[in-house]
Amino acid sequence: MKKRNVKVRKFGLYFLLLVGALISLFPFYWSAIGATNESGSMFTKPPTLIPGNQLLENMSNLNEQIGIGRVMFNSLFISITYTIIALFVCSMASYAFAKFKFKGRDIIFTIFLLSMMVPYHATIIPLFKMMASWGWLNQYQAVILPNIAYPFAIFLMRQNMLAFPTALIEASRIDGASEWKIFYKVVLPSMKPALAATAIFLFMYQWNSFLWPLIALSSTDMYTFPVALSSLFGLSRIDYGQVMTGVTLATVPIIIFFLSLQRYFISGMLGSALKE
Amino acid sequence: MKKFKIIVLMIMALSLFVVGCSSSDEGSSEDGKVELVAWAWNVNVGALEDAMTMYQEENPNISIKVEDIGRSDVYDKLSTGLAAGGVGLPDIVLVEDDRIQSYLEAFPKGFANLSELGFDQHKQNFPNFKNELASLNDSYYAMPFDAGPGGMFYRRSIFNEAGVDVDSIETWDDFFEAGKEIKEKTGVYAMSLDKFKDDPTFRMMLNQLGIFYFDEAGNIDLTHPKAVQAMEMIKKFGEADLIKDVDGWNGTVSATVDGSTAAIPFGAWYYGTIIDQAKDTAGDWGVFLLPAFEEGGNRASNLGGSSFMVLEASKKKQAAYEFMEFFTTESDVQIMAMKDYGLFPSLSSAYEADIFTEEIEFFGNQPIWKLFADEMADVETPYFTKDFSIGLDEAIKAQASVFNGEDPATALQESANRLADRTERELNQY
Numbered sequence: 001m002k003k004r005n006v007k008v009r010k011f012g013l014y015f016l017l018l019v020g021a022l023i024s025l026f027p028f029y030w031s032a033i034g035a036t037n038e039s040g041s042m043f044t045k046p047p048t049l050i051p052g053n054q055l056l057e058n059m060s061n062l063n064e065q066i067g068i069g070r071v072m073f074n075s076l077f078i079s080i081t082y083t084i085i086a087l088f089v090c091s092m093a094s095y096a097f098a099k100f101k102f103k104g105r106d107i108i109f110t111i112f113l114l115s116m117m118v119p120y121h122a123t124i125i126p127l128f129k130m131m132a133s134w135g136w137l138n139q140y141q142a143v144i145l146p147n148i149a150y151p152f153a154i155f156l157m158r159q160n161m162l163a164f165p166t167a168l169i170e171a172s173r174i175d176g177a178s179e180w181k182i183f184y185k186v187v188l189p190s191m192k193p194a195l196a197a198t199a200i201f202l203f204m205y206q207w208n209s210f211l212w213p214l215i216a217l218s219s220t221d222m223y224t225f226p227v228a229l230s231s232l233f234g235l236s237r238i239d240y241g242q243v244m245t246g247v248t249l250a251t252v253p254i255i256i257f258f259l260s261l262q263r264y265f266i267s268g269m270l271g272s273a274l275k276e
Numbered sequence: 277m278k279k280f281k282i283i284v285l286m287i288m289a290l291s292l293f294v295v296g297c298s299s300s301d302e303g304s305s306e307d308g309k310v311e312l313v314a315w316a317w318n319v320n321v322g323a324l325e326d327a328m329t330m331y332q333e334e335n336p337n338i339s340i341k342v343e344d345i346g347r348s349d350v351y352d353k354l355s356t357g358l359a360a361g362g363v364g365l366p367d368i369v370l371v372e373d374d375r376i377q378s379y380l381e382a383f384p385k386g387f388a389n390l391s392e393l394g395f396d397q398h399k400q401n402f403p404n405f406k407n408e409l410a411s412l413n414d415s416y417y418a419m420p421f422d423a424g425p426g427g428m429f430y431r432r433s434i435f436n437e438a439g440v441d442v443d444s445i446e447t448w449d450d451f452f453e454a455g456k457e458i459k460e461k462t463g464v465y466a467m468s469l470d471k472f473k474d475d476p477t478f479r480m481m482l483n484q485l486g487i488f489y490f491d492e493a494g495n496i497d498l499t500h501p502k503a504v505q506a507m508e509m510i511k512k513f514g515e516a517d518l519i520k521d522v523d524g525w526n527g528t529v530s531a532t533v534d535g536s537t538a539a540i541p542f543g544a545w546y547y548g549t550i551i552d553q554a555k556d557t558a559g560d561w562g563v564f565l566l567p568a569f570e571e572g573g574n575r576a577s578n579l580g581g582s583s584f585m586v587l588e589a590s591k592k593k594q595a596a597y598e599f600m601e602f603f604t605t606e607s608d609v610q611i612m613a614m615k616d617y618g619l620f621p622s623l624s625s626a627y628e629a630d631i632f633t634e635e636i637e638f639f640g641n642q643p644i645w646k647l648f649a650d651e652m653a654d655v656e657t658p659y660f661t662k663d664f665s666i667g668l669d670e671a672i673k674a675q676a677s678v679f680n681g682e683d684p685a686t687a688l689q690e691s692a693n694r695l696a697d698r699t700e701r702e703l704n705q706y
Contacts, residue, residue: 043534044533045536128357128363211352214352214353218343218364218366231318236546236548237549240553
């Protein structure tokens with residue numbers, strides 16, 4: 001009797017999970033299906049839910065329209081470079097905020113946090129002017145560099161750094177390790193889960209970023225994926241097959257990036273559970 | 277330690293590399309070669325490029341680089357560049373007609389005065405409403421390009437099944453009766469509309485009636501008896517359950533493809549959407565002009581359309597002007613844009629081309645372009661003003677509250693009052 005109850009409960013739980021999984025996966029499935037059918041088919045009644053044979057056609061149309069390779073390279077180059085530089089800058093800054101004592105530290109940190117409250121749109125015109133006067137418009141660095149010190153990433157890293165035992169840092173100091181060495185050899189290795197989380201966050205931020213790349217980049221061959229996709233929307237003629245193909249392609253790198261960092265996530269969780 | 281230094285060095289090198297990665301090309305005019313830069317969206321890009329090929333036959337030193345930017349994205353870029361004092365801008369930009377006046381008001385020094393460059397001589401080649409939309413204080417700031425003469429795109433099979441003869445529909449009341457007939461016999465709605473988020477049908481009706489959100493003097497005109505009349509007509513269709521409520525653009529396309537609406541009132545450019553998305557329904561379509569409000573009344577209307585502007589900050593203003601003058605006033609170019617890209621011209625001399633008498637197979641061999649072309653001369657000017665987007669917002673609110681049961685006159689009065697508050701414009705009293 002009892003056994004049966006457990007079974008029923010388990011069944012109910014898995015059923016709920018299954019429904020949840022289906023609901024969250026459906027949009028991906030839908031866009032993948034859209035990518036293999038021709039444009040009008042997603043509007044038919046009932047909607048087309050089986051793969052069609054238009055994938056190659058859609059791909060070649062999309063490629064002709066936006067140049068998939070070039071756009072993919074731009075987006076990957078910008079996002080990866082940004083993630084590496086920003087991760088480096090933000091982790092150093094957060095280490096300083098968490099473990100060094102200096103005058104005005106907390107005020108500076110507060111100002112940093114408050115800057116998150118400034119609406120992004122308010123900074124666009126000054127930023128644009130700055131980029132223009134340096135001659136950086138329509139160049140990669142105009143998209144990569146402005147946000148390398150990203151307040152939220154610094155905040156996230158700092159919270160993790162705070163948990164790091166200061167005694168360990170002091171012990172290393174007594175042993176004669178330089179500050180750089182402590183940061184790199186002692187602190188960072190235990191921060192891998194936090195670094196992975198921050199990296200995913202930074203990568204997603206840059207990969208999905210739309211308004212600033214749109215404004216800072218002006219020639220078609222410099223476009224990032226979201227900007228190029230948006231150019232598919234004219235007044236009345238939209239090829240949904242192309243749009244869906246583009247959307248599907250644009251999600252692939254994020255999935256790969258997430259999957260490749262996922263094990264740090266999990267090891268981080270296990271690690272903290274087993275500590276001490 | 278060594279490893280760490282290497283990492284730091286690599287990151288520094290990466291940063292330098294990024295900074296060094298410049299693809300700067302100013303298109304400077306050595307050896308007399310000029311490269312123009314234009315911002316446009318979608319099919320307009322191809323039209324500009326093909327027109328340049330035609331232009332190069334006589335002007336081999338000119339070329340054009342057209343940046344394909346999403347329609348609404350163009351405005352974000354344009355506004356940013358103008359607000360930053362005219363940096364990072366192209367020589368030529370495509371702007372929709374309902375936006376021109378607000379740009380001229382917000383950035384009076386941003387755009388080239390085309391009358392000074394000689395565009396006035398082309399005035400008689402464009403319909404009156406296009407000329408008015410493209411100019412400010414009797415000077416051209418935009419070159420009229422495409423237009424969206426209004427029509428009812430309808431499904432022949434549905435009308436036939438209900439036994440409704442399209443030619444007998446002359447007034448909105450006729451169409452109402454026909455709609456009831458269609459609904460009864462086929463279960464299909466008469467028209468589609470995004471009831472709570474957009475008002476294209478109301479706008480076209482206002483345009484038919486010779487009024488708009490604002491009048492020529494810029495006063496608010498939403499309380500005009502004719503505006504009330506138009507809103508009452510929409511309400512009448514709604515109450516008889518003849519309007520299919522759709523969700524945004526995609527909902528409209530969906531209703532078009534799946535045959536849940538018998539007719540869709542839109543601009544001529546909707547042709548492109550139909551032939552692209554509803555390929556299986558070839559031959560089943562037709563177009564008739566929007567019905568009039570009274571027998572013999574005006575059936576001409578326009579929805580959408582765009583024009584080209586030349587940036588004042590451009591260093592190649594003269595060359596840009598000359599090419600765009602060629603583009604907008606040369607019949608052959610406009611015919612090419614129509615034939616190859618479906619961009620309906622407003623240049624009247626273009627209407628002499630064969631395509632404007634051709635029978636279109638997709639539309640049951642109806643010469644639909646003739647119908648649209650003939651309509652152009654009678655289109656009244658809608659006065660968008662710089663506050664068009666606020667007016668649009670309030671008109672949509674009025675329409676939404678009408679569909680929620682409010683009396684049209686009251687709903688429009690309330691919207692007009694709010695509009696007066698928001699724009700500090702005079703409110704016409706009737």
